[in-house]
Amino acid sequence: MLQQQDEVEAEVTWEDQEMINRFSLLNTRKFELISDLEELKKEDSLLEDGIGELYLAEEEGAARLLVGETLFHLDKDAAVSKLEADQERLQEEVAALEKELDETRSTMAQLKVKLYAKFKNSINLDDE
């Protein structure tokens, strides 16, 4: 609980409300991005392992690719090309999400500075 002397008299203006709403939205988005990135990185790691194994495999025509519930037989080379293409697309997606995460964190930091300046202890913007 705040001590009486720590209370802030400042009224919340519409601009303040917009900043608070934006912070809240960005905060939610931040967690979503972190979770999505984790999923993508797991997928990337699986693709990496798959490609590695294929390179080590000796027999030609040895690859079976699981799509949904069916295993398609593929030439080793075709399989490697496909996995590498998938991985490239995935890594582009990861890069885009990481960029968005950076921007989100940076905007959140700016909003924090402004809001804490006005409301000091009357507002809590930290949950980690």
Place this chain on the structure above:
Amino acid sequence: MAAALPSTNPRGIPATKFIESVADFLKDEESADAALKKMNEAYGTYKYLEEKLAAKKQSLKKKIPEMKKTREAVLHLLSQKAEGKEIQAQFELSDHVYTNATISGPENVCLWLGANVMVEYPIEDALAVLEGNLATAQEHLGQVTEDLQFLKAQITTVEVNIARVFNHDVKARRRAREAASE
């Protein structure tokens, strides 16, 4: 005095009013407690809507990769057919049981439409159906995400409104107590 938040939501979710000045706002209300009760009810409704939409979003986020996999399988059939190749595959006959299959020159595929209904399509048409379904799902996901963002803004505003009215009431009571004890 209260100002309406900009933009009503395309799916008709009501916007909440921002309170410019708590003192002025309370003049129009019976009491701080009555105002708080109304605001808490609105808050409850918003939170309930948010839960429902969040669940819908999760379900869409799961379905979309599955739809992409189905499309990928059909594209694979098409590409192998274009090269005139026969496809060797193993498919799931039942749980943990697979069997060999040779697919040559596929003309049609069958799409599972749900509700125990399966329809046979020429491959190109099947692809079009799958692409259409995927586009619709992605559009829904976009709408649900937009709605959730709108809801979040309303929820945050109501939370701040409640806190301000409550604090205002606390201060008013304190001033009244201090005045009474003089």
